[in-house]
Amino acid sequence: MSPAPRRRRPASETPSVPPAGGNQRRAVPTMQDIADAAEVSQSTVSRVLSGVETRVPIAAATRERVMAASRQLGYRPNPLARGLRGASTNLIGVVVRDFSDPFFAEAIEALVKESMAHGYNVVLGHVHPGLDEAIPLTSVLETRHTDAIILLGDVRVHPQLLDDLRSSRVPVVALWQGTSPLDFPSADTDDRAGIQAGLEHLTALGHKRIAFLSAELPGEFWVRERAYVDFMGERLGGVPDGYLERCPNTMAGGDAALRRLMALPHPPTAVATSTDLIAVGVLHAAHSLGATVPDRLSVVGFDDIQISSHTVPALTTSRMPTAKIVSHAINRAVTLARDPDAARQPDLEIFTPELIVRESTAKPARRR
Secondary structure (H helix, E strand, C coil), X not given: CCCCCCCCCCHHHCCCCCCXXXXXXXXXXXXXXXXXXXXXXXXXHHHHHHCCCCCCCCCHHHXXXXXXXXXXXXXXXXXXXXXXXXXXXXXXXXXXXXXXXXHHHHHHHHHHHXXXXXXXXXXEEECCCCCCCCCHHHHHHCCCCCCEEEEECCCCCCXXXXXXXHHCCCCEEEECCCXXXXXXXXXXXXXXXXXXXXXXXXXXXXXXXXXXXXXXXXXXXXXXXXXXXXXHHHHCXXXXXXXXXXXXXXXXXXXXXXXXXXXXXXXXXXXXXXXXXXXXXXXXXXXXXXXXXXXXXXXXXXXXXXXXXXXXXXXXXXXXXXXXXXXXXXXXXXXXXXXXXXXXXXXXXXXXXXXXXXXXXCCCCCCX
């Protein structure tokens, strides 16, 4: 049963709309304007636009009349005002460890697409480790302004932010937390399996002198490095002197690290890296040094960022299942946001990377 039709406002009372091209700014349509146009009460408009279930169902014809009026008037809901009333804002907050990392840039793009597929928009916050405590983020992403929060990357360098997120009533889903404590529902990659797959590939080609470049990341994340050390110990008798290098997670860091490796008395015939960003720097340095890839040096990365398939030669790497991880996170976040009683205890979903073999790896060159 639909509510009784509302009296149409006389023409003399109807809000005037300035003509296009005038100096006056066009009036922002309100729910009252929609109610007048659809001849219903403002409370009916509010219930239709918010999607809230009502004890007495709203007639389909009434609902369509309200939606048609809102479209005709160009009504746009105010997410902040909706949040202050306790309604869904259809916003998901995303806290990103580092915008400058191409891996996270691609993850953000996947998050935006997946969020929009669920009817949500994304609000971004940045917590680069070089900045001060990210306390202002909670004022933007806190309880009443977003329906859920996605945390991208290990942010242990910002303990105040983590404390705020732990105490927030907004559900939080964390991605790529590495070895950080399990505080929220989380998803991550089997990094050990990804590194092992790349090293198995190199040994199958015949490489024994395999070096490793380990990215210096926030939170003391050395899982991929330890996977290399364990593999070398079990399969090749240990890590040769100088074959393990730690460097900044940048192309310049990879470039400089490879130059140090190639200056060793017995340089490696293959290099594995903990990120593709470092591997791109390795390819550049190898070209500069005349260490042709893959004839004289094979290179394996990790992540499969977009540039990896366009380097020269194209990079062999372990592909991060980013789309699957993001889809899992958004589904989890939306479920928690729509069901206040859903369990939010910390848990961990692990996804396995896939080795993508391209042109940067080959059998080691025979000695002359």
